[in-house]
Amino acid sequence: MPSIKMYNTMSRRIEDFKPLNPPKVLMYACGPTVYFYAHIGNMRAYVFEDMLRRTLAHEGYEVNHVMNLTDVGHLASDADTGEDKIRREASKEHKSMSEIADFYTKAFMKDLSLLNITTPTTMAKASDHVNEMLSLIGTLDKEGYLYTIKDSSSGVYMDTSKVKDYGKLSGRTFEELNKSQQAGARVDRPEGLKNITDFAVWRFAPESLKEMVWDSKFGRGFPGWHIECSAMSMKYLGNTFDIHCGGIDHIPIHHTNEIAQSESATGATFVNYWFHVNFLTVDGEKMAKSLGNIYTLDDIIKRGFSPLAYRYFLLSSHYRSQQNFTFDALQNAQNTINSIYTVAQKLAKVSAKFDKLDKETIKFAENIRVKFFSAICNDFNTPEALAAMHELVSKAANLVETGTIGIDASSLVLNVLLDFDSVLGISIDNYAKEKSLPSGSEELLKARDQARASKDFAKADELRKELEEKFGVIVEDTQEGSKWFLKAQ
Structure with a gap:
């Protein structure tokens, strides 16, 4: 199999990618909690996860990509406190939790389509996998990792002090994580919590809650957010799988807790490679409702921008670097992607024959192809890959303008651009086909x-x-x- 190098959050270094059972690759991505529209910062992770999947497919791997849809159990704070996000939104909109989840799931799937993100092999809805979660909780209970806080609003908790190497993904020890989370601990932490880092695997539900609650031997309630991803990923991918994706905000709590409960239950390494995408800021600031700088994909479409221009903008930065969004930068991306589409159309219409000139152009294009994929296969360096592509686009534009490219070279250059697009996903192919004139x-x-x-x-x-x-x-x-x-x- 081809050589791909990728940064592994667990080892904190770039490693050669070696899947468990090539050519098959087992990949899990944390999906949305479907209580509201995803904003453009959320979509950054999904675009880069799609680029990762496309790269693996281009290099000959068969990717089994699983993504969760959280429709229950994700509390207002990722630190495991507050009200269920979907339950809260359902109350606000005077709808059922299922209605809220279904509506925002459809909105999310529409965004994936608009950004040309390949649909995951399996979309796993949390509420459909409660039996698997209860089974995993039962194993943890049997192994002695759990304790119960009997307050009706509390539940069954994971004792993180019993977990070997707790916090290893973040590079911090159990003691360091407890100290850092203690500094930001909320007053509504349940009384009886043994460690600040302990988290609920099952939350008790009062009789007043009628929807999205289940009876179990632990008591009537619903699963904790962290247990959901462990149970669903291992159901579809096994106790150990190749790649786990998500945003860097998941490292200290959500992914750390996934590792803790999964490895405690199975005794096996949970994931071999951790792929994390950095934050998106807006005009140099963190996105916040108070600043009015939270934008959805629909917001940028209403301003006249293409969703694929936003995808291109994201790819212009490395996935591990923080990226700053401005509408000027998006306009530059729109202009650039439009110029690529125009060159693709022009290449498709070339009919002349220039054998000698075309040999030089073909050699140049093949060298650029090597340069592009060398960058992509080196920790998915999209800025370097795009720079290589633009060398080819600029040269092709000049050759078309001066009438010094023949059909052999134009066909090859177009083929190379489409090869790039199989990874970039900006739909160059839509402009490389014979088009009909608009009616009239x-x-x-x-x-x-x-x-x-x-x-x-x-x-x-x-x-x-x-x-x-x-x-x-x-x-x-x-x-x-x-x-x-x-x-x-």
Whole structure:
């Protein structure tokens, strides 16, 4: 199998990727808690996870990609306190929890589609896997890791002091994590909690709660958030699997607790490679409702931007680097992606033959292909890969402009760009196909050709402008005659 190097949060270094059972790759990604719309910062992790999956597929791996959908058990604070997020939203909107979860799941799936994110092999809904969670909780109980806080609003907790190497993913010890979380501990921590880092695997539900609660030998209630990902990932991928993905905010608590409960239950290494995506800021600040800088994908679409321009913007930064979003940067991404689409259309229309010139161009394109995938396979260095792609796009644009590229080279360059796009996912293929003229534009195009033939260049310019403004058809006059392209959307 090909050589891919990736940063592993657990070892804190770049390693050669060696899956358990090549060519198969087992990959889990923490999905959304479906209580509201995902914002553009949330989508950064999903775009890079998709790029990871696409890269693995390009290099010949068969990826089994599982993502959870949390529809119960995620409390307002990731530190395991507060009210269930979906229950709270259901009360606010006067709907059932199921109605809230279904609505925002559909919204999330729409966002995935708009960003050209490949649908995971399995989308695992938490409420469909309570039996698996209870089974895992039963194992932990049998092994002596659990204790009960009998207050009706508390539940069954994991004693993290009994977990060997607790906190190893974060690089901090059990004592260090307790100290750091103590400093930010909320007053609503349950009385009887043995350690600040202890977390609920099963939460008791008062009789007033009627929805999303289950009877169990531990008492009537619902699962804790952390147990959900462990139970679902191991159901579909086994006790040990290759890659676990998520945002860096999950490292100190959620992923640390997943490791603790999974490895305590099975005695096996939970995950071999941990892939974490850094934060997105907006105008140099953390996203916050109070600042009014939380944007959804729909917000940027309403401002006239393409979702794929946002995807391209994200890929212009390394996944392990913090990235700052501005609308100016998004506009630059929109302009750049439009120029790529235009070059792809022009390459698809080349029909001339230049054997000698094409040999040089073909050699250049193949060298760029090597450069691009060398960057991608070295910890998914998308900025370096995009820089390589732009060398090729710039050269191709110049060759098309000067009429010095033939059909052999244009076909090869287009093939290379589509090869890049199998990883980037910015839909270059949509512009590399033969396109039909929009209805009503063909007559204007013929009228313009007649105006040029009659040397009525003022009329020709007027028709050119109308074609672009009314139909999105761009006309260019070349040595081979007039050629049209569709304006990138």
